[in-house]
Amino acid sequence: MHFVYSLLTQFIQGILPIGSLMGGKIESFAKGRKNSFVLLEKALHSNPKTFWFHAASLGEYEQGVPVIEAVKKKHPNHKIVLTFFSPSGYKVQKNNTLADVTSYLPLDTPKNAQRFLTIVRPEKAFFIKYEFWPNYLKELKKQNIPTYLIAGIFRKQQWFFRPSGSWMRKTLSCFTHFFVQNNASKELLQNIGLKNITISGDTRYDRVGAPKEPLSFMELFVGSRKCIVAGSTWPEDEAVLLEAIHQTPNNWCWLIAPHEMHEEKISRLMAQLPEGSQRFTQTEVSKQSNCPVLVLDTVGLLNRCYTYGSIAYVGGGMGTSGLHNILEPAAEGIPIIIGKNYAKFPEAIDLIANGGLHSIASSSDCSKLIQQLISDDALRNQKGKLNRNKVTQNQGATQKTINVLNQIP
Numbered sequence: 001m002h003f004v005y006s007l008l009t010q011f012i013q014g015i016l017p018i019g020s021l022m023g024g025k026i027e028s029f030a031k032g033r034k035n036s037f038v039l040l041e042k043a044l045h046s047n048p049k050t051f052w053f054h055a056a057s058l059g060e061y062e063q064g065v066p067v068i069e070a071v072k073k074k075h076p077n078h079k080i081v082l083t084f085f086s087p088s089g090y091k092v093q094k095n096n097t098l099a100d101v102t103s104y105l106p107l108d109t110p111k112n113a114q115r116f117l118t119i120v121r122p123e124k125a126f127f128i129k130y131e132f133w134p135n136y137l138k139e140l141k142k143q144n145i146p147t148y149l150i151a152g153i154f155r156k157q158q159w160f161f162r163p164s165g166s167w168m169r170k171t172l173s174c175f176t177h178f179f180v181q182n183n184a185s186k187e188l189l190q191n192i193g194l195k196n197i198t199i200s201g202d203t204r205y206d207r208v209g210a211p212k213e214p215l216s217f218m219e220l221f222v223g224s225r226k227c228i229v230a231g232s233t234w235p236e237d238e239a240v241l242l243e244a245i246h247q248t249p250n251n252w253c254w255l256i257a258p259h260e261m262h263e264e265k266i267s268r269l270m271a272q273l274p275e276g277s278q279r280f281t282q283t284e285v286s287k288q289s290n291c292p293v294l295v296l297d298t299v300g301l302l303n304r305c306y307t308y309g310s311i312a313y314v315g316g317g318m319g320t321s322g323l324h325n326i327l328e329p330a331a332e333g334i335p336i337i338i339g340k341n342y343a344k345f346p347e348a349i350d351l352i353a354n355g356g357l358h359s360i361a362s363s364s365d366c367s368k369l370i371q372q373l374i375s376d377d378a379l380r381n382q383k384g385k386l387n388r389n390k391v392t393q394n395q396g397a398t399q400k401t402i403n404v405l406n407q408i409p
Contacts, residue, residue, distance in 0.1 A: 001167040005134060009109045033104045040081070040119045043101035049078045052122035054105060056131050057089035059325055062303075063151050064128040066206040066398035068098055071126075074402075081120050085131065092300050105133075113139040126150050127175075134167075137174035146176040146408070150401065151203045154185040155344065161188055177408060179401050182346055198404050201397030202347065208303075208331035209395055215301065217280070218255070218308040221288045225253045228370070229309035231302050232259040232324035237315040237339060238269055240360065244367040245293060246274060252374060255305055257296040259315060259324065266297050306332045310380065311373050313337045313366075317359070323348060326357065333388035335373055335380055337366065356387035 044050065053068055055061040061084070072080055082099035084090040094102050106112040113135040125140055125147045140147045159165040160172055169192050179200040180186050186197045221227075228248070230241060233256060245254055258266060270277060277293035288294055296302065303325075306312055312329035316322050317339025326348055329336050340361040342348040351357035360366045373380045 005167075006110055009107055009135070012107060033106055036103045036106050037115060037119065039103050040101065040116070044079070044081070044119055044121075047121065049075075050081050050120055050122045051075065051078050052081045052083070052120055052125045053099070053128065054083045054085075054126070054131055055089060055128045057084065057086035058092050059089075060128040060131070061089055061093055062207050062325070063202070063204045064126070065098065066203045067126065067150050067401055070398055070402045071405075072098070078123070081122065088299075105136075108133040108135045110135050110139070117143060117145070124148065129153060132168070132171055134171045137171050141174040147174060148405070149175050149178045149180075151200065151397065152178055152180045152185060153182070153346070154180065154188045156188060160192065177404070179397075179404070181397075198400070200400040200404070201394060202327075203397045203401065204325070204327050204347075205391055205394040206396070206398045208325075208327045208391060212304045212307060215304050215308070217285045217288065218305055220285055221255070221291075221294050222253060222308050223289055225251050226310040226374075227308050228252065228254050228311045228313065229302075229305050229329065230254060230256045230313040231306065231315060231329070232257060233313070233315035234259055234319050234321055235265060235269075236319035237313070237317070238272075240318055240339070240363045240366045241313060242272055243363040244370045247367055247371065248292070249374065250292075252310075253291070254293040255296060255309070256293060257302045257305065259321075261297060261299065266295065270295060303328045306334070309334050311335055311337070311370065315339070317341050317348075326351065327391060330356065330387035331391045333384040335383035336387060337369060351387060351390060354386050354390050356383040356385075356390065 051071055053064055055064055068080060079100040080098065082102045083105040084093070085105050090102070090104055096102060106116055116136070117139055122145060125145055127147070128150045129152060137147065159168050172189070172194060176196065178189060178194065178197045180189070180197060181202045183199060186199055189197050230237070238256070248254065256269070258269065266279070270279065274292045276291050277295065278288050278291040279295050279297050281297050296305065306329040309329060309332065312334050314324050314326045314329065314336060316324040318341070320341065323338060323342050323345045326336055326338065330351060336351065336357045338348060338357065338359050340359055342359060348357060352359060358369055360369060
């Protein structure tokens with residue numbers, strides 16, 4: 001199966017130039033990888049000491065930031081090489097100051113893996129949460145480069161734990177050490193014979209607790225009102241929010257941050273919002289202060305917007321795209337609402353059990369809950385406090401990870 005997988009990835013690489021003609025994410029995916037090796041060779045031509053961190057997208061990057069910062073602090077003379085698989089992660093963080101060089105990860109072919117490691121020559125490699133690229137991992141093991149999984153999460157439905165997944169289980173054996181979020185993940189790995197495992201927790205709890213720079217436009221927009229921040233929404237989420245939005249009293253406002261910046265989808269959303277609603281990129285800040293809904297049609301600002309919220313709705317859970325980051329608003333001490341599909345996200349299960357997070361399945365559910373939270377200050381504050389306390393209680397995963405890394409030869 002590994003041979004078939006490698007053939008398939010080589011075939012995909014062969015037709016990748018066609019993707020540059022298709023527009024959207026596929027175009028970004030194709031064009032972004034075109035010059036990856038050139039970028040890496042230019043940045044690393046002096047053969048510095050390096051550590052390699054890989055994240056699938058923006059969410060995984062945020063999860064890895066506390067560990068990258070800790071490693072960089074201990075090894076200030078090493079260069080940090082950061083790679084992304086997804087265009088959405090790369091585009092937002094390509095100019096980050098944490099890494100010395102940021103690049104797309106070339107496709108997982110045997111030749112690419114060999115060439116990449118020849119250029120980067122990492123002393124150690126770190127994969128964040130659940131990125132498993134067989135050829136890269138095989139080559140890392142072949143070259144005896146210590147390789148770690150950071151904040152890993154495993155479920156019994158994954159291929160590794162199926163009878164047909166033996167070749168992928170070999171891929172997992174390439175890791176030097178696993179840092180996992182919970183005991184369930186540890187037990188799954190132990191059941192297939194892996195022993196180099198530490199339950200470290202979720203490093204995102206450390207990340208969301210960091211201080212944030214203020215946003216002047218949010219201060220002007222919210223003013224003396226209270227704000228509901230709907231973050232990383234998809235059309236399925238927006239459909240259940242519309243009724244509640246139109247019922248919102250004048251002393252409240254909404255900030256909606258769609259997950260995707262497709263012009264057609266944003267225009268469709270704007271047409272359904274109350275009169276006077278504005279788009280962030282198309283309206284002067286001075287004219288945003290009295291609008292009922294502000295649509296944040298840009299990326300990179302959402303995590304700082306939750307600071308100005310009194311209630312949060314986090315998207316992804318009404319459809320199948322996957323629930324987005326609920327820990328950012330939880331750290332701000334506000335109650336959170338999500339959609340019905342959250343079973344794969346242990347942090348959501350924990351926050352629901354704790355009482356500060358609620359799942360809704362319909363527009364009527366959403367409207368009823370939001371009206372209750374708007375009208376009851378004590379209830380809203382209580383649920384927000386439960387969320388903030390849960391975040392505080394779960395911090396420390398970064399230090400646990402670093403402590404174990406320091407003990408590994």
